[in-house]
Amino acid sequence: MLVFGDPYETSSGTVLITVTRQGRRGGPGRAVGLYTIDSDGVTWTPAVDGGRIALIGACTGFVAAALATLAVVHRPPWPNLTERAMIALAESPKHRR
Template sequence: MLVFGEPYETASGTVLVTVTRQGRRGGPGHAVGLYTVNADGVTWTPATDQGRIALIGACTGFVAAALATLAVVRRPPWPNLTERAMIAQAESMKHRR
């Protein structure tokens, strides 16, 4: 349920009305936004939770790092360094000289 706060008038004549969403079972709510009423009209400014946005960014980074690590462990980007490959490389270096 939305709860509208008491209107607050600034020195410039702008009226601000806060809007919150009531928490479950009468618990603390969280901010939804702010209505700004002035001579130009009414504007709505939604509230953003910067902590949640930062958490989503950090989780995305961790998932990307984990997937990249898994890809490198399963199939590394460098060539296979088996004995046969090392011998072939050494022989090709001899022929170049």
């Protein structure tokens, strides 16, 4: 449920009305945005939660790092250095001296 705050008039005649979303079970609400009413008309400015954006970015980075680590552990980017591969490499004409 949206809750509209009391109108606040600035010295220039602009009226500001805050909008919040009511919290669950009477808990604290969360800012949604701000209506600005002036001589040009009404504008809506949404509230931006910088902490939530930073948290999403950090979680995305951690997931990407974990997936990259799993990919390297599963199949490393360096060549396959098994005994059979080393023997074949030593017997190839390109590597004989």
